[in-house]
Amino acid sequence: MQERTLIADLSSHTGENVSISGIVSVRRDQGKLVFFDFHDRSGTVQGVVLPAKDPAGEALMETAKDTRQEYSVRVEGMVNARPEKNIQADKQNGDIELEIKSISILSRAEEMPFDKDADDLTxxxxxxxxxxxxxxxxxxxxxxxxxxxxxxxxxxxxxxxxxxxxxxxxxxxxxxxxxxxxxxxxxxxxxxxxxxxxxxxxxxxxxxxxxxxxxxxxxxxxxxxxxxxxxxxxxxxxxxxxxxxxxxxxxxxxxxxxxxxxxxxxxxxxxxxxxxxxxxxxxxxxxxxxxxxxxxxxxxxxxxxxxxxxxxxxxxxxxxxxxxxxxxxxxxxxxxxxxxxxxxxxxxxxxxxxxxxxxxxxxxxxxxxxxxxxxxxxxxxxxxxxxxxxxxxxxxxxxxxxxxxxxxxxxxxxxxxxxxxxxxxxxxxxxxxxxxxxxxxxxxxxxxxxxxxxx
Amino acid sequence: MQERTLIADLSSHTGENVSISGIVSVRRDQGKLVFFDFHDRSGTVQGVVLPAKDPAGEALMETAKDTRQEYSVRVEGMVNARPEKNIQADKQNGDIELEIKSISILSRAEEMPFDKDADDLTxxxxxxxxxxxxxxxxxxxxxxxxxxxxxxxxxxxxxxxxxxxxxxxxxxxxxxxxxxxxxxxxxxxxxxxxxxxxxxxxxxxxxxxxxxxxxxxxxxxxxxxxxxxxxxxxxxxxxxxxxxxxxxxxxxxxxxxxxxxxxxxxxxxxxxxxxxxxxxxxxxxxxxxxxxxxxxxxxxxxxxxxxxxxxxxxxxxxxxxxxxxxxxxxxxxxxxxxxxxxxxxxxxxxxxxxxxxxxxxxxxxxxxxxxxxxxxxxxxxxxxxxxxxxxxxxxxxxxxxxxxxxxxxxxxxxxxxxxxxxxxxxxxxxxxxxxxxxxxxxxxxxxxxxxxxxx
Known part of the structure; x- marks a missing residue:
């Protein structure tokens, strides 16, 4: 198993395959593409599962659609530089994206009771x-x-x-x-x-x-x-x-x-x-x-x-x-x-x-x-x-x-x-x-x- | 009033007049000479009151004889290098001695109930x-x-x-x-x-x-x-x-x-x-x-x-x-x-x-x-x-x-x-x-x- 890389260190691994461990902050399911924000103690990064081209890809897409907010995961993937137009300069790791090759679900979560980041929580x-x-x-x-x-x-x-x-x-x-x-x-x-x-x-x-x-x-x-x-x-x-x-x-x-x-x-x-x-x-x-x-x-x-x-x-x-x-x-x-x-x-x-x-x-x-x-x-x-x-x-x-x-x-x-x-x-x-x-x-x-x- | 010098820093002031604040660890009254060990948070040093030669010296000697263990004092004096034969190499400040010029008693103590450093305290x-x-x-x-x-x-x-x-x-x-x-x-x-x-x-x-x-x-x-x-x-x-x-x-x-x-x-x-x-x-x-x-x-x-x-x-x-x-x-x-x-x-x-x-x-x-x-x-x-x-x-x-x-x-x-x-x-x-x-x-x-x- 590949050694864990901290999310804060990802940009120095651009072009490499890495393994991260973290928690799902957000999942955005766009049908053929699934985007994730992951966080660990060092920071956050965006990951993406690309459209499936083969049975392995279909299995990964299935896991991605099963992976929800607050799940703990180990993710392997390729650190890609983002194209110029997609760079978010004010965000940590805003210039890279993790192209996800595999997801291991380490721990699941139930449905959240409410949005913990809502502005108006009592x-x-x-x-x-x-x-x-x-x-x-x-x-x-x-x-x-x-x-x-x-x-x-x-x-x-x-x-x-x-x-x-x-x-x-x-x-x-x-x-x-x-x-x-x-x-x-x-x-x-x-x-x-x-x-x-x-x-x-x-x-x-x-x-x-x-x-x-x-x-x-x-x-x-x-x-x-x-x-x-x-x-x-x-x-x-x-x-x-x-x-x-x-x-x-x-x-x-x-x-x-x-x-x-x-x-x-x-x-x-x-x-x-x-x-x-x-x-x-x-x-x-x-x-x-x-x-x-x-x-x-x-x-x-x-x-x-x-x-x-x-x-x-x-x-x-x-x-x-x-x-x-x-x-x-x-x-x-x-x-x-x-x-x-x-x-x-x-x-x-x-x-x-x-x-x-x-x-x-x-x-x-x-x-x-x-x-x-x-x-x-x-x-x-x-x-x-x-x-x-x-x-x-x-x-x-x-x-x-x-x-x-x-x-x-x-x-x-x-x-x-x-x-x-x-x-x-x-x-x-x-x-x-x-x-x-x-x-x-x-x-x-x-x-x-x-x-x-x-x- | 002269600024306080920490006891640990005294040896770098050899030949100078200094002011220390500390507590009396030990007083050794030898009649014409009175020796003290003082400590502050930084360490310990020996001080000595020399035989009185004038009324000011007599007043100092009187204060010295009134100054006991656990008294808090401010002491002014001259940092002297010890003669070779009196150097205690294994002791902090073992190569210097404070020749005491004045003692201000800041706080007194009653008679100690027992020797706090005795080996056999229960x-x-x-x-x-x-x-x-x-x-x-x-x-x-x-x-x-x-x-x-x-x-x-x-x-x-x-x-x-x-x-x-x-x-x-x-x-x-x-x-x-x-x-x-x-x-x-x-x-x-x-x-x-x-x-x-x-x-x-x-x-x-x-x-x-x-x-x-x-x-x-x-x-x-x-x-x-x-x-x-x-x-x-x-x-x-x-x-x-x-x-x-x-x-x-x-x-x-x-x-x-x-x-x-x-x-x-x-x-x-x-x-x-x-x-x-x-x-x-x-x-x-x-x-x-x-x-x-x-x-x-x-x-x-x-x-x-x-x-x-x-x-x-x-x-x-x-x-x-x-x-x-x-x-x-x-x-x-x-x-x-x-x-x-x-x-x-x-x-x-x-x-x-x-x-x-x-x-x-x-x-x-x-x-x-x-x-x-x-x-x-x-x-x-x-x-x-x-x-x-x-x-x-x-x-x-x-x-x-x-x-x-x-x-x-x-x-x-x-x-x-x-x-x-x-x-x-x-x-x-x-x-x-x-x-x-x-x-x-x-x-x-x-x-x-x-x-x-x-x-």
Whole structure:
């Protein structure tokens, strides 16, 4: 049997017999001629079965007419250059065509339930038929970009001396407080929870490793049915020691998100075009940085309404300040800093110039908060005091607190929602579209009303 | 303030004043002289405070005497070449010494609870004081190697056309059956479970992407207290389409584990030495491959005892066949293939030559199974029939089965336990040592008897 050639490599075999393995994207039966589009992981190519001239040709034509969309096949044939008038210059392999000599059907498919590439599919249909709709051009595009984002994040940080580790999913308590948490009431007869954040473990790891990152699953049991929430989230997190303020963390995050954006633009120009978006706009100078109070003043001045004095930005305000940053600074990214103490987690470092404020930041991207970060409290006594002030019991955090008791360098870090950065990078309307298998209030693969076993 | 120099870069600054940031590994107070070992993420260096000659020197000496182990400091000083007789050639920066001009204490530490680098620490002490003991040379070594394993795995697969994705942790049912599973009885009023495997999702992803990988958290509620089990595991998984048997999967896995082993050997020779082990032994030819029945005959012949006819290898048998493979083939890796149908998951492809057997394999490494894989059933009807034969209800797998109904290429794949490969790469005695924050029957960070909140 001839060795397999990847579809992307076909044009270098023009005039040769080859064997490809792939899946039928489309069959166009024109009676005496049958055309196919095949795809494999490397790309797509058109193939044709020519009119039968002999019994072998008739058998091939019969197989061709039996071969349908989503069938897996091995195809042998001759790579022909297309005549000038048939060349499709903007298409992969648009200058060649595979003249099919034989088709082996490796796997069949039933009739498709609907056109997976239709423009107007509902989200419900996409998710109900996820194993099928993931094959749509749209979904293959989204998750190719997501894989590039993850790899770019890891590589950029490794290059800067960060070490990755596996943050745990099972935790002994609700670490941060505030977020609704999923419970496992019977963990060998005791109670456990699903992590709402890798934060405390990331800080622990700073002690031995100074710069750490983790790609961590986190879980939120919030009763939230917005376009921005999932109950299972992938977080891209890093934490770094020897920072005096939150600013070196922002500098690092800016470098990383610039690298991610550039990688996506360089590798996936075709995908951005197909999805109707453009590369993230990166300013020549630094991303604009506004204190929360400053941003609120800008919002009131430029867009009207009430923002000054609020403890956080409303979703509408996030969109407005991003619009302003884009218009005035040519940036799709904007930092908001110095959130009030009461709105940030207990481990956030207070602003030495104003104890009601913190050395914290959010990074907004095209209208949405995708990252939160801060300098952290590193002094053991300060941390214990802060816990008391919040009504938390330091006893319950004795494991975490060890890291501080036995010496912790000053540090800071941040966490980016993978689904959120993917969503905004591709300007998708709903964060669930950026999760391969989205989990929310109503769905784990199937709608929960159908799938969850009852007692 | 002078810019920070990384400790690894100091020798290129000999004769210059520098500023370093780091943590005190050791202080040796010799009265008029105080020596320090400092470390940062890049390495270690010795510093010395010389006898005071003036009030500034006296203040410095006072700070030096106040500076203890695990304190974080910023130190300014002069990089001096050591006199010939003081050079320690086998040590990083063994040819230089930092003559300390100033010390700023950035963070203090309490008295250490014990010597974290003692040879005879119990595992219990290591885990009870994990945030502290992770700073030991041993643990820093283990997790540096683990990070290299993860990166090598990802890079080797990306280079071979695999795309990574995030497999879900929350699932709607116990997918594979057989493994004890953790339950979340209240997922928005419905029931959910923690994934015991990313397998079904990985297969779904083969349809759209042909070659996929995932670094997935999986969970086993088995009541098992061995040196080989954890309740939270990190799996390095890949799956590839267009394979006719399990053998191309084994070929791929061999390439990947060879690359991982070589990366660890190349980058971490010092760590392997410190941990008393050697690089994994890789044969010039392919890893030895034995059918289960063949391996059992070898075991009986070479080691005595009873093995032939059993459905699987006992732990003792795994050690014996590895000993044999090392002796006869110069290989620390050995494949065992063709496990009986009844011992493998429902999706395993039957051996066309013997339907009681399967196109399956385990990869053993230095006496332990670290990976399981197989060719998978790709035909929808075959899969449904197999489920019925196992007493499983295909209705409950309707989501997964869509992937097959609408066409699935022939495929196979496998899954490597990250903690297990790390454990054997470093010849650790217990897999828990290869987990940053190990979870087992008795422990989530703290012992569960202490930490779990009671009603």
């Amino acid at each position: 989200l419900e249909a996409r998710f109900d038929y996820r194993p099928f709709t993931l094959r749509s051009q749209r979904d293959r595009d989204i998750f190719r970009v997501q894989a590039t984002i993850v790899t770019a994040f890891r590589n950029a940080l490794i290059e800067r001396g960060f070490m990755d580790f596996q943050a745990p999913v099972l935790v002994g308590g609700d670490a941060e407080g505030g977020s609704a948490v999923f419970e496992i009431p019977d963990y060998y007869g005791k109670r456990a929870y699903l992590a709402t954040s890798g934060q405390l473990y990331k800080q622990i790891m700073v002690g031995p490793f100074e710069r750490v990152m983790t790609i961590a699953k986190t879980f939120r049991a919030e009763k939230s049915a917005t376009t921005r929430h999932l109950s299972e989230i992938t977080q891209l997190e890093f934490e770094m020691a020897f920072v005096e303020t939150h600013e070196p963390v922002m500098d690092m995050l800016e470098e990383i998100t610039r690298f991610i954006s550039t990688e996506v633009a360089d590798k996936h120009g075709d995908i951005l075009t197909r999805l109707g978006t453009t590369p993230a706009l990166l300013p020549e100078k630094a991303y604009p940085r506004f204190r929360l109070s400053e941003a609120q003043e800008i919002i009131e001045r430029e867009f009207g309404g009430k923002a000054v004095g609020e403890p956080d930005l409303e979703p509408e305000h996030e969109r407005q300040i991003c619009e302003y940053a884009k218009r005035e600074f040519g940036s799709d990214f904007v930092f908001i800093t110095h959130f009030p103490n009461k709105k940030r987690a207990f481990y956030t470092y207070a602003d030495p110039e104003n104890p009601d404020s913190t050395l914290s930041f959010d990074l907004l991207f095209r209208g949405l908060e995708i990252n939160s970060g801060s300098k952290r409290i590193h002094n053991y006594q300060d941390l214990v005091e802060k816990m008391h002030a919040r009504g938390m019991d330091p006893e319950k955090f004795s494991f975490y607190l060890q890291a501080f008791k036995y010496g912790m360098p000053p540090h800071g870090g941040c966490s980016t929602g993978l689904e959120r950065i993917t969503m905004r990078m591709l300007e998708l309307g709903n964060v669930k579209e950026a999760s391969t298998f989205p989990r929310d209030m109503n769905r784990i693969d199937n709608l929960l009303s159908e799938s969850a076993p009852e007692d | 595992l219990e002490a290591r885990f009870d004081y994990r945030p502290f003991t992770l700073r030991s040379q041993r643990d820093r070594d283990i997790f540096r190697v683990q990070a290299t394993i993860v990166t090598a795995f990802r890079n080797a697969l990306i280079e071979r056309g695999f795309m990574d994705f995030q497999a879900p942790v929350l699932v709607g049912g116990d997918a594979e059956g057989g493994s004890a599973v953790f339950e979340i009885p209240d997922y928005y009023g419905k029931r959910a479970y923690l994934a015991t495997s990313g397998q079904l999702y990985k297969q779904i992803m083969v349809g759209p992407f042909e070659r996929v990988m995932t670094i997935a958290k999986t969970f086993r509620a088995e009541k098992s207290a061995t040196t080989r089990h954890l309740s939270e595991i990190t799996q390095l998984e890949f799956e590839m389409a267009f394979v006719e048997t399990h053998e191309p999967v084994m070929d791929m896995l061999e390439e990947i584990t060879r690359f991982i082993s070589t990366e660890v050997a190349d980058k971490h020779g010092d760590i392997l030495t410190r941990l008393g082990t050697t690089p994994a032994l890789l044969p010039e030819k392919a890893y030895p491959r034995f059918r289960l029945s063949e391996a059992q005959e070898i075991i009986e012949r070479e080691f005595g005892g009873k093995a032939v006819g059993e459905p699987d290898l006992e732990p003792e048998h795994e050690r014996q066949i590895c000993e044999y493979a090392k002796r006869e083939f110069g290989s620390d890796f050995v494949f065992i293939t063709h496990f009986p149908n009844k011992k493998r998951a429902f999706y395993t492809y039957a051996d066309p030559e013997n339907p009681d057997s399967t196109l399956s394999f385990d990869l053993l490494f230095r006496g332990l199974e670290i990976n399981s894989g197989s060719k998978r059933i790709h035909n929808y009807q075959d899969l449904v029939e197999k489920m019925h034969a196992r007493g499983m209800d295909p209705e409950k797998f309707s989501f997964y089965l869509q992937a097959f109904k609408y066409g699935m290429p022939p495929h196979g794949g496998c899954s490597t336990g990250l903690e297990r490969i790390t454990m054997r790469m470093l010849e650790l005695g217990n897999v828990k040592e290869a987990s940053t924050f190990p979870r087992d029957m008795n422990r989530i960070d703290n012992l569960l008897s202490e930490s779990a909140p009671e009603d």
